[in-house]
Amino acid sequence: MQPVKPRRDPAPSRLAYRISRLWMRRGVRRAVTVWLPATVAVCAVAGVALYPSHRALIAQTYTELRQDVITHPRFMVDDVTVAGTAADVEALIREKIAPVLPASALTLDLAALRLRIEEVPAVRNAALSINETNTLTIDIQQRRPAAVWRHAGGLDLIDRHGVVLGPLDARAARPDLPLVIGQGAAPKVSEAQIILDAIRPILGDVRGIVRMGERRWDIVLAGNRRILLPESRPEQAALRLMALNRSTDLLQRDIALVDLRDEARAIVRLGPDAVPQMRRLRAMTQEEDA
């Protein structure tokens, strides 16, 4: 048998007993758990709302606290990685975002920054992200130069949508790109591309394609020969020219100009030496006949 220890009296004190019985009243419990907190909350809100100094203090504290969090080193973005572009474009992009940084990751407006970066002509699309080491990563999709545009102001590189990517020093620098010439040529560069695709077999002869009066195209061949294309469906006309060339070797002959503007018939202007030559040959045949 275990020794019997004198135990503490389990009786609740009179105060504890009264309080516990009071607590069992629904009204009392409701008053303490619902009405008392509600009253305290209402009083607190009223106390704050009624005194401007309290409001100002709260606003100031809030601002300070917010500023503290925002400017915390953990959230500061100052490193930038630019991917998917050449060094010259990257320099332009860095120049664009230089005034914004360093900034907090919490307040940095990536959408606005993206629009700013996309102002750079060579950038077609930019994807911005901030990673866990607070590095701003800019993924660039660059515009590809599709043609060289010669106009009154000089030479420019343009992409396939006609967006000017930048000036070009000399035509010889990009011999791989076609040359489009004339005012209003750049926005229609895709049309020119289709025409050039159609005359692919003679592409070596082509020197450039000229926008005439901002409405139709001329193809300029070596030797300052011109092919005049109609306003509507110029690619069809180009294909007709190719067919003509294949059957008659038209472009091997001494011609100055092929006018394809009239769909019904092509008009060929002979070269300056060709006319006397033709007359001489005609005279010879007439003599033989005679």
Place this chain on the structure above:
Amino acid sequence: MTRIALYKSQRAMRERREAALRRGNVAIVDVGSSKMTCLVLEVDAAKLRAPRADGVGRLDGHAALRVIGASTTQSRGIDLGEVVSMEEVERGLRTVVSAAQKMAETRVDHVIACFSGGRPRSYGLLGEAEVEHGEVSASDIGAALGSCDVPDYGEGREVLHALPVNFTLDSRTGLSDPRGLTGAKLTVDMHMMTVARAPVQNLLQCMRRCDLELSGLAHSAYAAGLSSLTEEELDLGAACIDIGGGTTGISVFIRKQLIYADSVRMGGAHVTRDISQGFGVSAGLAERLKTVHGGLVATSMDDLEMLSLVASDPHTDPSRNRISRTELIGIMRPRVEEILEAVRERLDAASFSDLPGRRIVLTGGSSQIPGLEDIAQHILGRRVRIGRPLYIPGLPQAKTAPQFAAAVGLALHLVKPQDECWDFEMPDDRIGGQRIRRALRWFKESW
């Protein structure tokens, strides 16, 4: 006390209890000498008087009852069922009530209590009235009840229970509800039980100090009988012996009515005290010896079963280290026999042997001593059984032991009181000719 005062006091008691019942939650507190029990009851007033499913008669009220909280604690400051230390009893009440409230998750304000002290004394009263209109009406019963000759039961005592046992109409006896029967002279046999006023006042004061309102009071002998006697035993006549800690209550029932109640001021605590003195051990160890190893009939095996007295309590200095179980039985048996002898004396004085049923049911904590049945049969001269309280809904398993008979019986008494008759109006001329009230009643009844 005059007859009218008896009428009024019984009616006030009934009204207080009914008011508590209407509140829904009532606490039952059994203030015993060795333990206090509190049951929190949820009473469904709608089911209380509901008709039975088969449409015959009404439910006993058990269906309306549900125990939602129960707790028991050791009681101190109570000797022979009476408060001797207000402070200690108050602490015990606080413990037991707050524990039961916590279990019930509700607050109770009204308490029905039972206690076992107060030296109950039974009186048989006889009342007579002429039937006014040929058929017995409620007012005739009221008149008969009001005409009972109240004996002089002495200063400092008050009536605890007063219940009609039997009605006689002319020469026909054995009626429990004579309303509607035709006859000329109505006689009522009433049982009245008085207790000393001081213990009741002390108990009331204890309740008041615990912020509880005492809405009803019953004697534990009566309550124990209600819960541990079966319906048949109650009807045919039986005695319930509630052997508690400090007192042993005796109640005799016939035709479901209490006809005699008494108490012997001895109980299990005296057995414990004998063991404590006999072996020189502490009361705690003595109690443990009694409950774990105690018995009343020794066999040869008990000589060999040695019980250790040391190493259990370093503060006592037992004269011997080991005792045999036979010695323990030898100390317990004379006291139990003494108690039962006293019970037999009281039963003989009440001429219990003249009753038709004559069953005896032992209940209360000390009725669990092994071998008590044999001894009691020998001393009381007839077959006895150990009674456990009736099951009531929600009663925890731990509270179904015989020592909770009084608490459970009090709950049964609460939902099925047998004192509806006090609701019957007594004719006004017996109260003293209050003409104005009579005029008012006539006015009320006519419109």
